[in-house]
Amino acid sequence: MQLPSQQVAVLEAASADEATSVDALAAATDLPPETVTGAVFELEDEGLVAVSERVDETVTLTDEGVEYAGDALPEVRLYEAALAAGADEESTQMGQVIGTSGLEGPQVDIALSNYARKGYGTIDSGEITADPDADPAADAEADALAALADAGETPVDAVDIDSDTVDQLERRGLVDRHESTVRDVTLTERAVTELMAGIETSETVGEVTPELLTSGEWEDVEFADYNVEADAERFDGGKVHILRQTAERVKDTLVGMGFQEMDGPHVDADFWINDCLFMPQDHPARTHWDRFALENPTHIDDLPPDLVDRVERAHKEGVGPDGEGYHSPWDEDFARALALRGHTTSLSTRYLSGEEVGDLEPPQRYFSVEKVYRNDTLDPTHLLEFFQIEGWVMAEDLSVRDLMGTFEEFYSQFGIEDIQFKPHYNPYTEPSFELFGTHPTTGELVEIGNSGIFREEMLEPLGVECDVMAWGLALERLLMLMYGFEDIRDIHGTLCDLELLRETEVTY
Known part of the structure; x- marks a missing residue:
C-alpha cells in the first residue's frame, strides 16, 4: 500500500x-x-x-x-479608600476618596461602575458611602x-x-x-x-x-x-464600529433632509458652551460636579468683545421691554474658562453668531454628530462621554409642530414610529420638550433627546432676528431603540462586548 x-x-x-x-x-x-x-x-x-x-x-x-x-x-481599592475616609459612618466627597485611592484614568470609571453593583456602598450626586458589612475578601x-x-x-x-x-x-x-x-x-x-x-x-x-x-x-x-x-x-478582521456606522447613517439622513454639517472644538470657553445659551453662571450644571474643566490652559484668549457685552447685558437685564434677566453676578473671567463641551450646542452658538461661517440668512439647516463630555454617574444609559446629534433650523414663523414633524421624519428613517413628547424646561428654549421612544426588548420608555425653540434672550445677542428650532439627541439611545441594547456600556467604553459588536448585524 x-x-x-x-x-x-x-x-x-x-x-x-x-x-x-x-x-x-x-x-x-x-x-x-x-x-x-x-x-x-x-x-x-x-x-x-x-x-x-x-x-x-x-x-x-x-x-x-x-x-x-x-x-x-479597582472597586476594592475604592472601597478601602472610602473606609479610610470614614464613608462607612457618613457620606464623603467622591473626589476626595478617588484621590486617596490612587486610581487613575479608566480605572476610576471601572471602580465607579462596579462599586454599587457589588454592594460596597452607594454613589450619588458626588457623594460616596461605604457599607461596613461588605467583605472584599469574599x-x-x-x-x-x-x-x-x-x-x-x-x-x-x-x-x-x-x-x-x-x-x-x-x-x-x-x-x-x-x-x-x-x-x-x-x-x-x-x-x-x-x-x-x-x-x-x-x-x-x-x-x-x-x-x-x-x-x-x-x-x-x-x-x-x-x-x-x-x-x-x-482571523477576526477589523470593521467599522457599529456606533460609527450609525453616526454615518445619521449624517447621510440629515444631509438628505437638507442639512449642512457643523464642526468645532471639543474644548471650548464656557462662554460658547453656556453663556451664549442664556444659562446663568450659578446654574448647577456649570459646577465642577457636572463639567470637566481644563487645568492647562485654563482660559481662552479671544472672545468677540461686542458679543460678550450683549450676552452679559442679556444675563443681567434681559432682552426686550419685558425682559428680566437673572439679576445675578456675571463674570467674564468665568465665561472665558475652558472646559470639555457638555453639549454640541456650543457649535450652534458659534455658527448662529456668525463666528464660524459669517452671518447666516434664513432659511438655514445645520447639524453635527460629535462627542460631548459630562461628569455623570455611570449606569446603563449614561457615560462620561457620548455622541450627541445636534441640529437646528433657522426660518421665519417656526412652531412646535414643525419641530415635532422633523423628529417624526428623522426617526422614521430608522424604523422608529412611536416617538412621544413631554413638556420640559430649558434655560435657552421656550417652549421645550423631551423625546421618548419605546425600547424594543423591555417595552420601557427611553429618553432619547431634548429640544425646543431658542429663546429671544439667546438669539438677540447672537444677532438672529428669526425663529430657530433646535435639538440635542443621543446617538447611543438611538442604537438602543434600533438594536435592543439595554446597556450602552456594551457598545463602547471599558466594558465593551467585542463579541456582541462582531455579531450584531448592521441594518439599513
Whole structure:
C-alpha cells in the first residue's frame, strides 16, 4: 500500500490501544497541526483511523486581569479608600476618596461602575458611602483572578470558579476564554494490518508551482487531495464600529433632509458652551460636579468683545421691554474658562453668531454628530462621554409642530414610529420638550433627546432676528431603540462586548 509521506508519518505515530490528539501527533511527527489534520481526515476516508471530537474550553488572564490579581480590583481599592475616609459612618466627597485611592484614568470609571453593583456602598450626586458589612475578601471575582493567576491557561472545569463569575470577568475584559475542537485519533484494525504488511511512501505534490507548469512535469506527478474540511486558523478582521456606522447613517439622513454639517472644538470657553445659551453662571450644571474643566490652559484668549457685552447685558437685564434677566453676578473671567463641551450646542452658538461661517440668512439647516463630555454617574444609559446629534433650523414663523414633524421624519428613517413628547424646561428654549421612544426588548420608555425653540434672550445677542428650532439627541439611545441594547456600556467604553459588536448585524 502506498500513501503520502504525511499520512505514513501519522499512522506510525498513532496507536490502536489509546487515542492520540492531533496536537500530540503533530509534535511526534514534526508536522504542522493543520497538515496532520488534513492527513487524519484522508486516513479516516480510507478506513485507516477512527476520529473522535470534543470541545475544550480554557481561560487565561488578560494583562489587565494579571494587574488586578496582584494589585486588587479597582472597586476594592475604592472601597478601602472610602473606609479610610470614614464613608462607612457618613457620606464623603467622591473626589476626595478617588484621590486617596490612587486610581487613575479608566480605572476610576471601572471602580465607579462596579462599586454599587457589588454592594460596597452607594454613589450619588458626588457623594460616596461605604457599607461596613461588605467583605472584599469574599469578592468572587477577586478570588477567581487569584486562582487563575496561579493556574495560568487552564481548562474551565479544572478550577473552582462558577460560570457566572467567569462570564462577568470576560465581559470586563479580565479573562480570555478559548474554545477549541480537539480531535483524537485511533488506528483501526485495517491500519494495523497494513502497517504489519508494510506501507510505502508515495511522492505527491501539494501545490502547483510555475516550475511544474513551464516544465510540463505537472502531467506526470501525483497531486495530494485537497481537504476542504480541514481546520483553518480563525482571523477576526477589523470593521467599522457599529456606533460609527450609525453616526454615518445619521449624517447621510440629515444631509438628505437638507442639512449642512457643523464642526468645532471639543474644548471650548464656557462662554460658547453656556453663556451664549442664556444659562446663568450659578446654574448647577456649570459646577465642577457636572463639567470637566481644563487645568492647562485654563482660559481662552479671544472672545468677540461686542458679543460678550450683549450676552452679559442679556444675563443681567434681559432682552426686550419685558425682559428680566437673572439679576445675578456675571463674570467674564468665568465665561472665558475652558472646559470639555457638555453639549454640541456650543457649535450652534458659534455658527448662529456668525463666528464660524459669517452671518447666516434664513432659511438655514445645520447639524453635527460629535462627542460631548459630562461628569455623570455611570449606569446603563449614561457615560462620561457620548455622541450627541445636534441640529437646528433657522426660518421665519417656526412652531412646535414643525419641530415635532422633523423628529417624526428623522426617526422614521430608522424604523422608529412611536416617538412621544413631554413638556420640559430649558434655560435657552421656550417652549421645550423631551423625546421618548419605546425600547424594543423591555417595552420601557427611553429618553432619547431634548429640544425646543431658542429663546429671544439667546438669539438677540447672537444677532438672529428669526425663529430657530433646535435639538440635542443621543446617538447611543438611538442604537438602543434600533438594536435592543439595554446597556450602552456594551457598545463602547471599558466594558465593551467585542463579541456582541462582531455579531450584531448592521441594518439599513
